[in-house]
Amino acid sequence: MQLKQVIIVHKAGDPMSKRWAEKCAQELEQLGCRVLLGPSGPKDNPYPVFLASVTQSIDLAIVLGGDGTALSAARNLAADRIPILAVNVGGHLGFLTESPDDFDSETVWDRLLGDRFAVQRRMMLQASVHEGNRTNLEPISDRYLALNEMCIKPASADRMITSILEMEIDGAVVDQYQGDGLIVATPTGSTCYTLAASGPIIHPGMDAIAITPICPLSLSSRAIIIPPGSVVSIWALADPDLSTKLWMDGVLATSMWPGQRVDIRMAECDAEFIILRKDYSYYQTLREKLQWAGARIQYGNHYRN
Known part of the structure; x- marks a missing residue:
């Protein structure tokens, strides 16, 4: 070097x-x-x-x-x-x-x-906001990067808001989630917010994506692990207060409006850490x-x- x-x-x-x-x-x-x-x-x-x-x-x-x-x-x-x-x-x-x-x-x-x-390469996630259906691939936002996780959850100064989110993976509807939000995490992020939400621990040497509901109002809502090449699409439903936000590593990325979706996938770049x-x-x-x-x-x- x-x-x-x-x-x-x-x-x-x-x-x-x-x-x-x-x-x-x-x-x-x-x-x-x-x-x-x-x-x-x-x-x-x-x-x-x-x-x-x-x-x-x-x-x-x-x-x-x-x-x-x-x-x-x-x-x-x-x-x-x-x-x-x-x-x-x-x-x-x-x-x-x-x-x-x-x-x-x-x-x-x-x-x-x-x-x-030694150099340790760690997978990252990238996210962008789009209008409407998954067939619309042109983003209306910047590209956001995260090493730990992307999180879709509401924010309000005066009350705790329950979010209702619908998720697709590679074009297939998976479920609707009612609760505090959804965490889409890398293996690195599996020992952070995901772990606190009872998600799985994943070795950072793997490429995988973990999706974990935050305090879901259903016992059937469970964390899942998907391949790194998958695209996760999430819509915010029933959001009259316009409170849904996209967070990257706990930092506010952008707001999401009704009719918009966020697409999350493995980033084109890795983080490189010196050991x-x-x-x-x-x-x-x-x-x-x-x-x-x-x-x-x-x-x-x-x-x-």
Whole structure:
């Protein structure tokens, strides 16, 4: 990997993350690297300015924060195939990030320059809004990207609204859902909102789409897993308050009006994450982050070598 031009993004409002970013920027500049530095948060999105201001390719994005900061980086950088090194500085759960203990700045630059790292590619979703029937393929919205999930659910300032949604998969009607909404998730997102809604956990090495109802008012409404090449089409029915929204990774994408549908499919690009840990294990991450305790009585396994 070359380190001629690097983005460094820190979690907005977090002093520790900012200090780490400034330290990394100083060290990279001493190596002759041009650094683009800025905060990322609910009110700060530095990526459009960074991408518009460069004349040569960006070699790497160093993202210092939590999972939310990493998700924002993936949405903005995946289309340009910019690898992301996410480090959990100022974050909480840290499913997508490297531990700061594994980020030794005295050796990490040499490891990156010497290609002594792994790249993990994670499937993303893209969504667009269309008018009416599925035969109308011309979108009326931007293309929205998500690493975790697309979610269709209402939003209101003064009351909790029940949504009624109809879903088709590849042109076949699946069901109508009455409840709090629908989550359409990637394997990466299966351990986020989908997991909280009692959806399945899917290994991020797979390409698949999980669809999970949120608090459905029917015991027959269940989560399903479909192939990555499928197209999920969702309409909002009985929406007199015009409250239905499309959310990408928990961030508002756009509103949906009566007669419109959202088409969700596997994105044309993957998010690329740098892995520094030599002993990386997804299953160990599950045990640690979800605090799996196993049986109440712990038994020793003397048969394992």
